[in-house]
Amino acid sequence: MIRFILNGREIEVEVPPHWTLLRLLRERLELKGTKEGCGIGECGACTVLLDGMPVNSCLVLAPKVEGRRVETIEGIGNKESLHPLQKSFIEFGAVQCGFCTPGVLMSAKSLLERNPHPTREEIKEAISGNLCRCTGYQQIIEAIEAVVNHLKRETI
């Protein structure tokens, strides 16, 4: 039995010790927004936030999240109230097949929480662990930049 905070709520769940966090999320908790791409930590499709930092959930053993904070795509917004990044991704055409999208969004969210005014290079760096075969990244980067610029305006 492990206890951790999932998308802001404390949960308690039984999990075999060899299961990965990804498997726990998808198969036990039915949170299928986190995608399984390569399963070897290379593609970033399974990115979730662990205590605010992006991790490949396919490489994290489930028991390791005991007492920690896990955020998934299901936790960042919903139909009625999208996260600004989600809104921006739609607006800027940053979504094609969509398989990398949840992972990229999590990486971007973590970046903006740690560094609200990143440069273009810092944005590229932050999503460099998330492979995308469709978009060529440019519209993703523009979508993130637009949120950054919006945040900048709000703070000024």
Add this chain to the structure above:
Amino acid sequence: MRGIGLNIPKVDALDKVLGTSMYGEDFSFSNLLHLKVVRSRIPHAKVVGIETGEALKVTGVERIFTAKDIPGNNRIGVIQKDQPVLVSDRVRRVGDPIALVAAKTIEGAEEACEKVKVIYEELPFVKTPEEALRPFAPPIHEKGNLLIEFNLIKGDIQVGFKEAEIIIEKTYTTTWVDHAYLEPDGGVAFWDEKGRLTVICPTQNVHYDQREVASLLNLPIEKVRIIQPTTGGAFGGRLDVTVQCFLALAAFHLKRPVRLLYTHEEVFQVISKRHPLKIHYRSGARKDGRLVAVEVDILGDTGAYASYGTTVAVRSAIHATGPYEVPHVKIRSRMAYTNNPWSGAMRGFGVPQIAFAHESQMDLLAQALKMDPLEIRKINALQVGGETATGQLLRASVGIRKTLREIERWRNKISLSKFDPERPFLRRGIGIGSMWYGIGNTGIANPSTAQIELSPKGEIKLYIGVADIGQGSDTALLQIASEALAVEIKEIQLIRADTSNTTDAGSTSASRQTYITGNAILKAIENLKKEVLKEASFLLHEEEGDLFVEEGFVKHRQKFCIALPIQEVARRTGRTIRGEGYFDPETTKLDPKTGQGSPYATYAFATHLAEVEVDIETGKVRVLRVIATHDVGRAIHPKNVIGQIIGGVAMGVGFALMEEYIPGQTISFLNYLIPTSKDVPEVIPILVEDQEPSGPFGAKGVGEPALIPSAPAILNAIADAIGERIYHLPAKLERVLEAVQKSKSD
């Protein structure tokens, strides 16, 4: 929101950003069994025995299927049916499927796979197409190792070379490239409540899958239902059957739901690759830069199975001249079977490979003639009234010159210095690459169908068999329908890519869906309007001939007070009003001896300009910027078109510099590198909209054209930077260093 040319939110984007879209791997059932495939580990052998006894003892194993369990035809293939679903007597490649395990757990299925014993008698491993075509080479298939030889002959090649004042002759090679879509193939199968064997998995063509599954299981076609869920990329890799037949076979026998998810490594091992081509290219031009002769010999490796080998052989030959008018042409294009991984469709069907060759040749000619590379392209570029190598007269929408003019305008603004005084190990250069691409399948019928309905409840339903694989056909086709019907997009319900309620649209490939299904939708709407007028005439007691449909209303030519919304007509009649559409592009069959004919109804054109920086000490190439101009006809959704272009450039960077699948060595993303956010250049996309009169609202296509010119432009830029050319893709570090060495010694 509706309308052509508007950047409406993509209809699938909301679910995708929320993570609520259902992909193949997201479907599950509580009582399902897990499948795993036993595969050959050697490339060529007779299978003399398959022993499953030990494997069946593994806990949780329910059943192990072999070829004997297939009730119907154990041969599939999109053009030639040469591929067994489960091998019975012979393996032809590493990864050939031999048995299928069904077990209660994935772990149990994996363990059982390890325990299936296959007894082989090894056969010689045919490693190259040259070897395969030698006399007395071990035949890989009954018909021998030559899959196809296609010849294209125009004019008189000897006359052409006699007229030539400069001749350039070079050999180019390309290698296997993986689609590298992120979602591994996988899905579920089950018998549905109506007694249909149902398969849900990623695909580019549900109706093709349905035919293969029905034939495999000897089932009537209507007893098989294929549903395409949200699909995580495809790029041609999902045109062939992947998991469909395994899922269907197991569910057929077991009468309970089954699930098969390929591992990422399995996808790399067993899904088709881009065909490696060896291209011997000879071009002749006059001193003024006019091309007079092009002679090309193409030899490709289709691997163990045909897949799209014939298509690639033919399409690469047809496109071999590039987007230029050449009076004397002779092309021979052959494809051979080997025991290598099978090659298939991969974004461009051979055109990306051949474009690398024809664009290198154009730069070499320009260099030899001391001409501007842009100038030589302008001199030779096709135009309206021009004739292609297959003798096709181009009647409209030939935007290649416009793309060249745009590139010229941009080039005049570039100030890129070749040397960097601060970093003397860098060299910079620019290069241009042009392309043309025939929209749709080559010289054969490739129709699409669509239906549109008005229900008595006032609903509007659009039925299309089209698989949206992420590129955005759902949105673009809805835009076409909403424009033609003059209703808001949100008023139209889209029913798509499910064989139980849509009809055959053909595959999502060859950049064909916007053009072909777009036109089928327009036909359906035209027919719907006729039906609406019939009903309205009855309802309004007016002559049908006096009524017409405009802006979504039935109106009267004289009585201006009549304006009845078309939905209202269905409501009042209490019946569903339906319009059906069919469209097949106007093509002719190619002459079997000379390859002459009109293989495509329309062509897309593009030119890219690449700026690169080469580190001459490490061989590392950085693509700084790509200006990408595309004649797409009309852009239905400009932002999506631009998305295709930027994504295509990224894939082009990979094709040019890093992507190389090495059989036996490449396992996964660990050693198969694709561009990351840090590898891609800035892309400036420019749309040149030379409208196609036969296209829906003037549209053509862009999916494959987006990728094709990038690698040629990058390779030409590298040559410009270091003064030496690379003839083999990818231009990886050691090849660049070798070229740098060569340029120093020259």
